[in-house]
Amino acid sequence: xxxxxxxxxxxxxxxxxxxxxxxxxxxxxxxxxxxxxxxxxxxxxxxxxxxxxxxxxxxxxxxxxxxxxxxxxxxxxxxxxxxxxxxxxxxxxxxxxxxx
Amino acid sequence: xxxxxxxxxxxxxxxxxxxxxxxxxxxxxxxxxxxxxxxxxxxxxxxxxxxxxxxxxxxxxxxxxxxxxxxxxxxxxxxxxxxxxxxxxxxxxxxxxxxxxxxxxxxxxxxxxxxxxxxxxxxxxxxxxxxxxxxxxxxxxxxxxxxxxxxxxxxxxxxxxxxxxxxxxxxxxxxxxxxxxxxxxxxxxxxxxxxxxxxxxxxxxxxxxxxxxxxxxxxxxxxxxxxxxxxxxxxxxxxxxxxxxxxxxxxxxxxxxxxxxxxxxxxxxxxxxxxxxxxxxxxxxxxxxxxxxxxxxxxxxxxxxxxxxxxxxxxxxxxxxxxxxxxxxxxxxxxxxxxxxxxxxxxxxxxxxxxxxxxxxxxxxxxxxxxxxxxxxxxxxxxxxxxxxxxxxxxxxxxxxxxxxxxxxxxxxxxxxxxxxxxxxxxxxxxxxxxxxxxxxxxxxxxxxxxxxxxxxxxxxxxxxxxxxxxxxxxxxxxxxx
Numbered sequence: 001x002x003x004x005x006x007x008x009x010x011x012x013x014x015x016x017x018x019x020x021x022x023x024x025x026x027x028x029x030x031x032x033x034x035x036x037x038x039x040x041x042x043x044x045x046x047x048x049x050x051x052x053x054x055x056x057x058x059x060x061x062x063x064x065x066x067x068x069x070x071x072x073x074x075x076x077x078x079x080x081x082x083x084x085x086x087x088x089x090x091x092x093x094x095x096x097x098x099x100x
Numbered sequence: 101x102x103x104x105x106x107x108x109x110x111x112x113x114x115x116x117x118x119x120x121x122x123x124x125x126x127x128x129x130x131x132x133x134x135x136x137x138x139x140x141x142x143x144x145x146x147x148x149x150x151x152x153x154x155x156x157x158x159x160x161x162x163x164x165x166x167x168x169x170x171x172x173x174x175x176x177x178x179x180x181x182x183x184x185x186x187x188x189x190x191x192x193x194x195x196x197x198x199x200x201x202x203x204x205x206x207x208x209x210x211x212x213x214x215x216x217x218x219x220x221x222x223x224x225x226x227x228x229x230x231x232x233x234x235x236x237x238x239x240x241x242x243x244x245x246x247x248x249x250x251x252x253x254x255x256x257x258x259x260x261x262x263x264x265x266x267x268x269x270x271x272x273x274x275x276x277x278x279x280x281x282x283x284x285x286x287x288x289x290x291x292x293x294x295x296x297x298x299x300x301x302x303x304x305x306x307x308x309x310x311x312x313x314x315x316x317x318x319x320x321x322x323x324x325x326x327x328x329x330x331x332x333x334x335x336x337x338x339x340x341x342x343x344x345x346x347x348x349x350x351x352x353x354x355x356x357x358x359x360x361x362x363x364x365x366x367x368x369x370x371x372x373x374x375x376x377x378x379x380x381x382x383x384x385x386x387x388x389x390x391x392x393x394x395x396x397x398x399x400x401x402x403x404x405x406x407x408x409x410x411x412x413x414x415x416x417x418x419x420x421x422x423x424x425x426x427x428x429x430x431x432x433x434x435x436x437x438x439x440x441x442x443x444x445x446x447x448x449x450x451x452x453x454x455x456x457x458x459x460x461x462x463x464x465x466x467x468x469x470x471x472x473x474x475x476x477x478x479x480x481x482x483x484x485x486x487x488x489x490x491x492x493x494x495x496x497x498x499x500x501x502x503x504x505x506x507x508x509x510x511x512x513x514x515x516x517x518x519x520x521x522x523x524x525x526x527x528x529x530x531x532x533x534x535x536x537x538x539x540x541x542x543x544x545x546x547x548x549x550x551x552x553x554x555x556x557x558x559x560x561x562x563x564x565x566x567x568x569x570x571x572x573x574x575x576x577x578x579x580x581x582x
Binding site for chain 1: 228229232233236240243244247250251252253254256257258259260261263264267268270271272274275277278279281282285286287330331334335
């Protein structure tokens with residue numbers, strides 16, 4: 001039987017992988033993927049709670065999070081393309097005109 | 101369950117609807133109108149329309165709409181008025197500036213209006229879903245605005261950094277929100293507070309509190325989550341930086357206040373030490389880092405980090421005076437900071453970037469009005485009477501001393517002295533240093549009107565603050581205090 005705890009543990013693990021990915025990877029595209037992973041960990045949380053509490057709001061929230069994640073990915077990739085046309089790199093270590 | 105939508109709910113969000121309509125209209129007009137600069141006037145018209153609707157709604161005190169998702173109360177109205185003022189001023193700064201940068205596009209003004217629409221939901225939302233959607237509407241529009249000079253590598257870089265850290269912090273914030281939902285079974289802030297006060301401070305509530313606060317501290321640029329601020333502020337178009345440092349920051353504070361006071365208010369004993377530590381380090385680090393900057397935009401960015409720390413002092417106090425001080429500070433900061441950025445915008449002309457402190461050298465000889473105006477904004481940012489900045493700082497210090505946080509007050513007072521030093525560096529450059537070049541610094545009509553408005557208010561609030569204090573008291577009357 002898969003209980004609420006299992007979902008929460010899965011969500012924590014996914015979220016942590018996402019955070020580590022953002023902090024340690026140097027490739028912008030992989031960082032974007034890690035951010036998606038964090039958002040999806042949140043979605044698992046929301047839906048698990050929603051099913052446990054027999055309350056629909058959590059699922060509504062999850063749908064909104066998915067929509068925002070899509071919008072963010074679109075804008076994020078747009079920004080990466082704008083930068084790529086000036087400087088051909090996707091490595092954050094080379095984006096260093098200004099001090100980090 | 102009560103009905104989710106009623107026709108009168110539309111009235112409650114009329115200003116937001118007006119901004120959306122004007123924003124979409126601007127996108128359409130962009131295809132037709134050949135002179136893109138004229139679109140700035142349409143944006144001003146949109147802001148004015150929203151302001152009129154906001155004014156007509158002033159008697160809708162504490163109406164909730166959309167099944168308790170959105171509330172119209174004096175607090176929300178106060179912030180909405182502030183956002184509209186800040187946007188109007190930003191449009192004034194932008195119109196000539198975008199021509200100089202060669203990036204005059206209709207989308208710029210549309211994105212500004214969409215960002216403000218998001219901010220209004222951050223101020224008016226009392227439900228995590230509404231707050232989150234408002235936050236993202238604002239943030240996504242701002243990511244694009246920061247990268248608006250798409251042929252300038254610095255603007256690209258600023259946009260990338262702001263986007264990555266912004267999206268990351270939203271993820272952290274969301275994780276906390278999902279836990280709060282799990283704890284309370286509701287996304288409504290009042291119900292979350294109910295559930296938290298029954299449950300007390302157990303590990304899960306604490307993790308939720310910490311992740312939500314970390315997300316919010318990112319948004320206001322507080323230490324240790326401030327690294328994106330100087331880069332984003334330096335690389336962004338100066339007009340957008342002015343907008344970000346006042347409107348985006350104020351909106352984040354509005355949301356932070358709602359979440360901290362309403363949502364996680366029962367955990368106050370746990371979060372006050374955290375906020376106090378963050379506030380003190382933010383003020384100190386922001387000021388010390390500002391000392392050694394050579395770029396005016398970066399210097400003002402660090403100064404804005406320090407100012408965010410000052411505003412947090414009001415939250416530590418947490419009493420009525422503290423709340424009045426916070427909203428008053430944000431209001432005054434809007435004018436003095438947009439004014440200072442107005443001078444930075446005016447220094448950008450032809451092929452002169454005008455961002456380094458040396459570019460200010462001898463400004464008094466080249467344009468005395470600009471130099472004296474900048475001097476007044478610097479005095480106000482430093483908190484010297486009789487400018488508005490003094491009134492703002494005075495109330496914050498009064499609040500923290502009233503509640504017995506004397507240590508915090510002493511550290512903050514020392515920081516005012518450090519702040520005075522780097523603001524005066526700019527003044528010394530303007531008045532004493534040898535002129536860098538002989539050319540004059542002309543003002544465009546937009547910049548002139550912005551400077552007149554901001555200067556008038558900076559001095560007016562400084563010498564006659566009563567009316568504005570009443571306004572702030574009225575706005576915070578419905579906030580829960582401790």
